[in-house]
Structures are given as structure tokens and as C-alpha cells.
Amino acid sequence: MSHELGRPPVLGVYGLSFGYRNSVPGRAAVHEVSFEIEEGEFVALLGPNGSGKSTLLKLISGVQGFDSGCGEGQVRFEGRDFFGLPPAVRAARINYIGFGWAGEFPLTAFEAVLMARSIGGASLFRAAGPGDIQAVENAMRLCGCLELGHRDLRELSGGERQLVALARGIAQGARVLLLDEALSQMDLHHQARMGELLKALCREQGYTVLLVSHDWNLATEWATRCVLLRAGRLHKQGTCEEVVNSPTLGELYPEAPVWVGRHPVHGGPKIFFGSKI
Amino acid sequence: MRAFTEGSSEARSRSLVLFGILAWILAIAAGLYLGAVADADWSLIRELRLPRVVLAGAIGMGLAISGAALQAIFTNPLCEPYTLGISSGAALGAVLGATLDLDWNFSGLAGPAFGGALVFTLILLGVASRTGVGTLGLLLTGVMLSFLGSSLVALWMAFADSNGIQGALVWLMGTLSRARLQGALITLICTVSLSIGIWSRWRELDALLLGEEGAAALGVSVSQARKRLMLLSSLLVGICVSGGGMIGFVGLMVPHFLRGRVGSLHLRLLPLCGIWGAASLTAADTFARVAARPYELPVGVVTALIGAPLFVLILLKGLRPGSRSPRRAA
Numbered sequence: 001m002s003h004e005l006g007r008p009p010v011l012g013v014y015g016l017s018f019g020y021r022n023s024v025p026g027r028a029a030v031h032e033v034s035f036e037i038e039e040g041e042f043v044a045l046l047g048p049n050g051s052g053k054s055t056l057l058k059l060i061s062g063v064q065g066f067d068s069g070c071g072e073g074q075v076r077f078e079g080r081d082f083f084g085l086p087p088a089v090r091a092a093r094i095n096y097i098g099f100g101w102a103g104e105f106p107l108t109a110f111e112a113v114l115m116a117r118s119i120g121g122a123s124l125f126r127a128a129g130p131g132d133i134q135a136v137e138n139a140m141r142l143c144g145c146l147e148l149g150h151r152d153l154r155e156l157s158g159g160e161r162q163l164v165a166l167a168r169g170i171a172q173g174a175r176v177l178l179l180d181e182a183l184s185q186m187d188l189h190h191q192a193r194m195g196e197l198l199k200a201l202c203r204e205q206g207y208t209v210l211l212v213s214h215d216w217n218l219a220t221e222w223a224t225r226c227v228l229l230r231a232g233r234l235h236k237q238g239t240c241e242e243v244v245n246s247p248t249l250g251e252l253y254p255e256a257p258v259w260v261g262r263h264p265v266h267g268g269p270k271i272f273f274g275s276k277i
Numbered sequence: 278m279r280a281f282t283e284g285s286s287e288a289r290s291r292s293l294v295l296f297g298i299l300a301w302i303l304a305i306a307a308g309l310y311l312g313a314v315a316d317a318d319w320s321l322i323r324e325l326r327l328p329r330v331v332l333a334g335a336i337g338m339g340l341a342i343s344g345a346a347l348q349a350i351f352t353n354p355l356c357e358p359y360t361l362g363i364s365s366g367a368a369l370g371a372v373l374g375a376t377l378d379l380d381w382n383f384s385g386l387a388g389p390a391f392g393g394a395l396v397f398t399l400i401l402l403g404v405a406s407r408t409g410v411g412t413l414g415l416l417l418t419g420v421m422l423s424f425l426g427s428s429l430v431a432l433w434m435a436f437a438d439s440n441g442i443q444g445a446l447v448w449l450m451g452t453l454s455r456a457r458l459q460g461a462l463i464t465l466i467c468t469v470s471l472s473i474g475i476w477s478r479w480r481e482l483d484a485l486l487l488g489e490e491g492a493a494a495l496g497v498s499v500s501q502a503r504k505r506l507m508l509l510s511s512l513l514v515g516i517c518v519s520g521g522g523m524i525g526f527v528g529l530m531v532p533h534f535l536r537g538r539v540g541s542l543h544l545r546l547l548p549l550c551g552i553w554g555a556a557s558l559t560a561a562d563t564f565a566r567v568a569a570r571p572y573e574l575p576v577g578v579v580t581a582l583i584g585a586p587l588f589v590l591i592l593l594k595g596l597r598p599g600s601r602s603p604r605r606a607a
């Protein structure tokens with residue numbers, strides 16, 4: 001991604017550390033992680049289970065505050081301090097899109113996405129104006145989930161809920177989307193569609209995506225760059241070509257019998273199971 | 278464009294508002310007209326029946342709204358006004374007040390009960406303000422407080438004389454028989470203002486439906502929102518309990534009944550809860566007065582007896598996903 005000279009990156013993470021309360025001292029969930037992401041980039045955040053990927057994502061977005069443990073470090077949005085902003089403003093800049101939905105109460109998909117608009121509303125007893133409804137419908141159409149609008153969230157499959165959650169983030173106006181395992185619960189059709197959608201959002205509309213995944217093949221299919229975590233520390237970062245290779249995988253997953261081959265069509269690195277003889 | 282918002286649930290909520298107000302008016306009329314004496318004169322109506330009708334409306338409204346709010350605050354459909362133990366605090370306060378002969382009662386309102394509720398609320402908020410205590414921890418603390426309060430009440434009852442036990446029992450089962458006009462009006466004013474206070478936070482309540490993480494992703498600072506809402510709801514429960522004792526099921530049933538029909542968005546749900554809670558408790562209290570004339574049933578027993586089977590019915594029919602409306606074809 002080319003970026004204009006002197007313009008700060010859209011997302012900068014500097015020396016971010018965090019340890020949950022009650023955890024073993026000296027074993028932080030996230031330890032002095034720093035990286036930058038330019039506008040329009042599609043970055044995959046990869047690493048073994050428990051390496052702090054999700055925690056890092058929640059920390060960056062402010063969904064997980066430092067007050068729930070002890071943490072330090074800085075996140076900058078377009079060069080300005082991000083944690084200093086009020087929560088509602090933060091959510092409209094950088095939005096965390098997780099897979100957790102409580103799913104205890106009747107709530108339609110449309111109502112859930114509409115919350116993204118009504119949450120910042122100023123008038124006390126009015127939910128949304130025509131502009132808000134338009135924005136919600138546009139976001140849902142973009143994510144291909146407009147026809148799910150009337151359905152109860154509890155009726156939707158995990159993948160459909162992910163689409164609704166993405167629409168919620170977009171409807172909120174955020175330009176930086178932090179996706180937590182967004183592709184994991186989807187079938188092949190939805191994975192392909194969501195992947196293409198995210199790629200198109202980054203390329204054509206200037207969105208920035210940071211995708212957490214434990215599925216390397218899936219994430220590297222669409223991501224342009226990878227950030228690797230290992231035991232809460234930044235292990236490596238670079239293009240998919242640079243980081244997806246046998247030595248790196250050996251460092252991260254020492255015992256796993258996998259090897260790296262080539263995609264038969266586009267030639268990108270792909271991971272296959274089985275030991276190489 | 279307007280298909281989603283002007284959908285069936287919008288129309289249904291309007292008709293539910295109308296029906297609810299109608300039902301409430303009917304219940305008020307029945308409550309004023311019916312009673313132990315067939316041809317009551319105006320002074321009897323004003324002194325005895327009017328206060329009860331006002332108090333029943335206020336408490337029904339308060340219980341239903343606090344129930345709906347607490348369900349959202351804890352993202353738990355089984356929450357009700359008494360889950361958090363506030364009511365046990367009130368019961369403990371009332372019993373202590375009776376033992377110590379504290380004459381803090383004002384116009385039918387049990388001052389010691391409200392004091393007890395307040396103390397338990399403060400304990401709960403103290404726990405809540407320790408960061409790191411999640412929803413489940415808070416809920417469990419509430420349940421523990423509830424057990425603590427009720428076992429202390431039981432302990433007291435083991436040593437008390439039979440007169441005291443009789444008084445405490447009636448109070449524990451819920452009764453509006455102590456209603457006085459002034460106290461009922463004060464309760465009404467308090468419940469209405471606290472209810473509006475909760476209603477004005479509908480955005481936070483909505484967001485909490487998505488769970489802690491979902492609400493935080495929407496840009497709500499969850500712990501603060503939860504504390505504020507807990508304070509408002511606990512005060513509301515405390516006022517309701519000190520006015521009428523432990524009247525169960527209104528706070529659990531009315532919100533569920535309405536959620537199944539108009540959805541869970543609180544801007545629409547909470548006013549409906551208020552109307553239907555008031556209507557149902559007014560009707561239940563009238564029934565409690567006249568069903569076994571010349572004796573009077575505790576209204577808490579009536580709401581539980583009618584409420585429990587009805588609730589199971591709603592559970593079987595209404596909580597099922599997708600039962601909310603015959604969906605429009607997209």
C-alpha cells in the first residue's frame with residue numbers, strides 16, 4: 001500500500017501490554033506488541049491458540065479496557081491517541097466485530113444493526129431517522145444480509161450472524177474493522193463471499209481490516225500482510241509470501257506435521273497437512 | 278424503505294398500548310366498584326379502594342419495568358426484581374423494624390423495609406464497582422444476598438411470637454392492604470420518575486442485549502452503564518417492595534409476555550411493561566380482595582397462582598425463536 005509522505009498510519013499500536021488480573025505475574029496475555037497498518041490494508045493476525053490474538057484485538061478497539069487487568073501502551077488512530085476518545089466515538093472509528101451474541105432475547109437482525117445508528121443518537125426518545133434506516137439498509141445490502149433483516153438473531157446460523165455483525169460495524173461508520181474469527185463459522189460459500197467482500201472493501205472503499213484467524217490458508221487467501229503472535233509477543237510480520245514458510249511454522253507450531261506448498265492457481269503459499277518425506 | 282420499522286411489531290405495539298390502557302382502566306373501575314361491601318359510599322371508596330388501586334398501579338408498573346431492565350442488565354431472561362436479593366433486604370428490614378418497634382412507617386409505606394433494600398443495594402453496588410466482577414459474579418452475589426436475607430428472616434421467625442410471624446408472613450406474601458392514599462401517591466410519583474429514568478437509558482439496555490462484548494463493541498462503557506441501571510432498578514424494586522411486600526411474577530411475566538410480541542427494543546418495550554404491569558397487578562389485587570369474600574387473599578399468592586401456569590404456557594409458546602410474528606415475505 002502506498003501512503004502519502006508524512007501521513008500517519010490509520011492504525012498504530014505501540015508497546016501494547018496487558019495481563020489479566022489473577023493471571024500469573026510475568027505472564028502477560030499481550031506483551032509489548034507494536035505494529036502499524038496503513039489505510040486500505042487487509043492484515044491477518046495469526047498465531048497459535050492462546051497467543052493473545054483476540055485479546056489484542058479487544059484491547060486495540062477498547063472493548064477490553066486496561067481497567068480489567070493491568071496494561072500499558074498506546075493505540076493511535078490516524079496519529080492521534082485513541083484511548084482518550086469517548087467509547088461511542090471510538091466505536092465509530094475502529095470497530096471490534098466478534099462472534100459473541102448473547103442470543104437470549106427476541107431480536108431481529110435489522111434491530112441489531114439499527115443499534116449501531118441509534119446508540120449515538122441525540123434525541124432522548126427517538127430511535128432512528130430515515131437517514132439511519134437508509135444507512136442500515138445500505139450496510140446490510142453491502143454485506144449481503146438484507147434479506148435476513150426480519151429474522152430473529154437466534155434463528156440465524158453462525159455464518160449469517162457474522163454477516164449481520166459485519167453490517168453492524170459498517171453501519172456504525174467505522175473505517176477500521178477488527179474481525180475476530182469472522183470466517184470461522186461459515187460454510188465455503190460464505191467464506192468465499194465474505195473474503196471477497198472484505199477484500200473489495202479494502203481495495204475500493206478504503207476500509208482497513210485486521211482479521212484474527214487460526215486458519216492460515218483462509219486468512220492468507222485474502223490478506224495482503226500478516227502479523228504473527230507467539231505467546232503474547234509479536235513474532236514476525238510481513239507479506240504472506242514472507243511469513244508463510246516452513247521455518248516460521250516450525251517456530252510457531254513445533255510439533256505440527258505440516259508443510260508449505262503452492263496454490264495451483266495463483267501460486268501463493270498454502271499449508272498442507274502431513275509430514276514431508 | 279419503511280418495511281422494517283413500520284412492520285407488524287410496530288402496529289402490534291400500538292394496539293398493545295391501547296389494549297393495555299383499556300385493561301388498566303377496566304381494572305381500576307373494577308377495583309373501585311368491587312369490594313367486601315356491595316354498596317359502598319364515596320368515603321369508603323376514597324379511603325380504602327382508591328389507595329389500593331393507585332398503589333397496585335404504581336407497584337405493578339415498577340415491578341414490570343425493573344424486571345425488564347434487570348433481564349437486560351444481566352442478559353438473563355430468568356432475572357426478575359427479586360433475583361438480586363433486594364427484596365430479601367427489604368424483608369429483613371421490615372422484620373427488624375417490627376422487632377425493634379421502629380415506627381418508621383409512613384402512610385402505609387414500610388420505612389424499615391426500604392432501609393433494608395437500600396443497604397442490600399449498596400452492598401451489591403459495592404461489589405459491582407470492583408472491576409473484574411462479571412455479570413455472573415454479580416448475579417451470584419445477588420442470589421447469595423437473597424439467601425442470606427431470607428435465612429435471617431427465617432431465624433427471626435423461629436424466635437418470634439405468633440403475632441409477629443403472622444404480620445411478617447402477610448408481608449412476605451405480598452399485600453396491598455396497608456395502602457393509604459398519601460403513601461400510594463408518593464409511591465406512584467417515585468415509581469414513575471424512576472421508570473422514566475430507566476426508560477431514558479434505553480440505548481444502553483438495548484446494547485446490553487448483545488452481551489457485554491457486543492455492548493462494548495457498540496461503544497457503551499458497560500460497567501458504568503450497568504452500575505447506573507442497577508442503582509435505578511434496585512431503588513425501584515426497593516420502593517415497590519416496601520409498599521406492597523413480595524409480589525412475585527409480575528416482574529418476570531409481563532416483560533416476557535411483551536417481548537414475545539413487540540421484540541426486545543426497550544424504547545418500545547418499557548412503556549408497554551409499565552402499562553401492562555400496572556393493569557395486571559390492579560386486576561390481581563381486585564381479584565385478591567373479592568375472590569374469597571369476606572376474607573382477603575395475599576395478592577402475591579394470587580399473582581403466583583395465576584402467573585406460574587401462565588408463565589409455563591408463555592415459555593412453551595412464546596419464547597421460541599421466530600414465534601414473534603408471521604414474517605412478511607421479503
